[in-house]
Amino acid sequence: MLAAGGAVLTVALAACSGNDPLADQANAGDNKNYIAGDGSVTEYGAADRKDAVTFTATLFDGGTVDAADFVGEVTVLNFWYAACAPCRLEAPAMQELNTEFTPQGAKFIGVNVRDDKAAAEAFERNFGVSYPSILDKDGGVLLAMTKYVPPSSVPTTLVLDKKGRVSARVLGTADKGTLKALITSALAES
16 A cells, blocks of 8 residues: 555656656747847937837846936947846947946846846856846836837847937847947937
8 A cells, every 4th residue: 555655646646757848948048039139230310219218127236227317328228137048149249338337327237027036146146247227127128129129039228318318229139330330320410
């Protein structure tokens, strides 16, 4: 009787630990079924830009950010998360551009769409990212941006002009030279 009970328990436990195709895919880390951008760039002429973006959000350091505070500066919003391979690829260039353009009046802000604080901070330490990131696991900022221009993939980088309007969008890994040109162009606008 004890042997039969043990056999039933073994079968039940085996069923619980059986292969889960979605879990296996997630654990593989190969970005299968990952919605990646193609690096396409869309620039919006001043006359084609929508209103200034609006949202408030909490930063990982506990501070808050209000998009109304972006007015007067060029702002770069980079949507990312730690396990995103293209995000890891572009992180060093984002930090280099942040270092280059902050003294010229540009502000960089990350928008982390998936991670908890520990994972986000580990990513930032790993890649030397010094600009703040928003905790957006609930998708509030991502959703707010869809009424202006849909981010559509991660990473997505948005350049906001001095009026707080989206002037450019890069879907996927942002090429450093291209992003530099988009920021320079936004800074040159009056």
